[in-house]
Amino acid sequence: MPLNLPYKLLKQEETDYDIFFHLESLKKPTHCLLCNSENIRKKDKLKNFYFDIPSRGKRVGLTIHAQRYFCKSCKKSFREVLPQIHTKHNMTERLVKYIEEKSLQRPFTHLAEEIGYTEGTIRKIFKSHIESLAAQNKFETPTVMGIDEIHLAKRARAVITNISEKTIIEMFKDRNKTTIVKYLQGLENSHIVLNVAIDMWKPYKDAVNTIMPHSVVVIDKFHVVKLANSALEKYRKELRASLSNKQRVDLKNDRFLLLKRKSTLSDKENFIVSYWENNYPILAKMYLLKEKLFEIYEADSKEDAYTRYSEFENQLTQEVKHYWHDVIRAVGNWHTEIFAYFDYPVTNAYTEAMNSVIRHVDRMGRSYSFETIRAKMLYTKSIHKTQRPKINKRYDLGTPAFCRKEVPTIGRSLPPQIVEENKVINYGVDMEKLVKEIQKGALRFDD
Numbered sequence: 001m002p003l004n005l006p007y008k009l010l011k012q013e014e015t016d017y018d019i020f021f022h023l024e025s026l027k028k029p030t031h032c033l034l035c036n037s038e039n040i041r042k043k044d045k046l047k048n049f050y051f052d053i054p055s056r057g058k059r060v061g062l063t064i065h066a067q068r069y070f071c072k073s074c075k076k077s078f079r080e081v082l083p084q085i086h087t088k089h090n091m092t093e094r095l096v097k098y099i100e101e102k103s104l105q106r107p108f109t110h111l112a113e114e115i116g117y118t119e120g121t122i123r124k125i126f127k128s129h130i131e132s133l134a135a136q137n138k139f140e141t142p143t144v145m146g147i148d149e150i151h152l153a154k155r156a157r158a159v160i161t162n163i164s165e166k167t168i169i170e171m172f173k174d175r176n177k178t179t180i181v182k183y184l185q186g187l188e189n190s191h192i193v194l195n196v197a198i199d200m201w202k203p204y205k206d207a208v209n210t211i212m213p214h215s216v217v218v219i220d221k222f223h224v225v226k227l228a229n230s231a232l233e234k235y236r237k238e239l240r241a242s243l244s245n246k247q248r249v250d251l252k253n254d255r256f257l258l259l260k261r262k263s264t265l266s267d268k269e270n271f272i273v274s275y276w277e278n279n280y281p282i283l284a285k286m287y288l289l290k291e292k293l294f295e296i297y298e299a300d301s302k303e304d305a306y307t308r309y310s311e312f313e314n315q316l317t318q319e320v321k322h323y324w325h326d327v328i329r330a331v332g333n334w335h336t337e338i339f340a341y342f343d344y345p346v347t348n349a350y351t352e353a354m355n356s357v358i359r360h361v362d363r364m365g366r367s368y369s370f371e372t373i374r375a376k377m378l379y380t381k382s383i384h385k386t387q388r389p390k391i392n393k394r395y396d397l398g399t400p401a402f403c404r405k406e407v408p409t410i411g412r413s414l415p416p417q418i419v420e421e422n423k424v425i426n427y428g429v430d431m432e433k434l435v436k437e438i439q440k441g442a443l444r445f446d447d
C-alpha cells in the first residue's frame, strides 16, 4: 500500500485490526528553527504516535521517529518539523480533512470506532469545521423574513427563511426568545428587514419587537384560515358521532365539501349546501361562517378587513360560538399582526416544499445530532441560491475592485441597501433544490 506521505518507511506491522508504520522524515533541518543559526547539533530522537486515515477497514497508526536538535547559538532545543502532521491534534492533516467530511455523513461514534480516536476529538474537529463553513457561507439578510418551525426528534425548532427568495438561512435547536434575540442581534444589515412573517408564537414576536422595532410582524393568513378549518372539523366530528347510520350516509362526502370555497362549488354541491340548510342548519351555518372568515382575506383595505371581521363576529350565535373560540382568541391576542397582513400581504408560498423538507429531516433526526443536520442542510453548496456579480459595463482602470453601489428600496422609505457589486450574493438554501435533492436521494446522511 503506498503511504503517500513525505516520510521514509522504516518498518510496517499489521494485525487483524490495525496497521502501524514506523517513519522518519526525509528532509533534515540545516538551520535553527528559532534563531536561524546554522550552528546546530543532533540531540536525542523522539517517537511520536499519530493517527492516519483508516485503510482496508483497519485503523492506521504512524510512529514518527523525530530528531531533536540543540542550537549552540541560542542554546535552545527544537524538534524537526513534521510535514503533513496537524499542529493541534495527534493526527495527519489528511485525517483531519477526512473527519471534517465524514462527520457530516456519519454518527461520531461510528467514526471514532473506525479511526480509533476518541469521540470527543471528532466532535471538536466537527465543531471547528462548522465554524469555518459558517464563515465561508454568509447568507444575505432578507427584506421579508419568515420564522417557521421544523419538528425534529420531537422538539420544535425555529427555522429562519427568506420569503421573497424561498430560501432557508438558519435553523436553531429550539424556538426560545433568547435564541431568536441572539440571532437578530448578530444579523448584518438588520435595518433592511421590513417584515417578519411568523406563526402565533409569542417569543418570536417579542424577539422581533425588541431587537428590530422597525420591522412589521405579520401573521400569515394561512395560520388564521387553518383555525377556521379546524373549527369546522371539530363540529363535523361531533355531528357525525350523534347521527344514525342512515344519516351518516347522507353526509358521506361532507368533509371534502366543507373544505371547498363557496365560489368553486358545482351546481350539485350548491344543492347539497341548501340541503344542509334545511336538514342540518348548524352544519350549513358553520360552513358559511368559515366562508365569512376566508372572505376577510379578500378585503381590499385594512378598514374593509376590520368591517368583515365584525360581521363575522356578529353572526356567531350561541349554538356555534364555542366552536370558534380558538379563532376569536387568536384574533384577540394577535390583532395587530393579523391585520398587518392587509398592509403587507406577506405569505409563505413555500409551505408545501417546507413540509416535504420537514418530513425528511424528521426521519434523519433519529440518528443524527441537530448540529449535523443543520450543517448538512445549510452548507451544501450545490443547493444554495446564488446570484453572480453583475458585469460593470462602465468598468475602467482605477475603479476599486469592490465598488459599492446604493440600491434604492422600492416604495418604502427605508435606508438604501448597500450591495457590493463584485460579490456573489448567496440567498441561502433554495427550498426547491433542497426538495429535489431529497427526492433524488442525493442529500443523505449515510455512506
Ligand SMILES: [Zn+2]
Pocket: 032, 033, 034, 035, 036, 037, 071, 072, 073, 074, 075, 076
Ligand atoms: Zn538557535
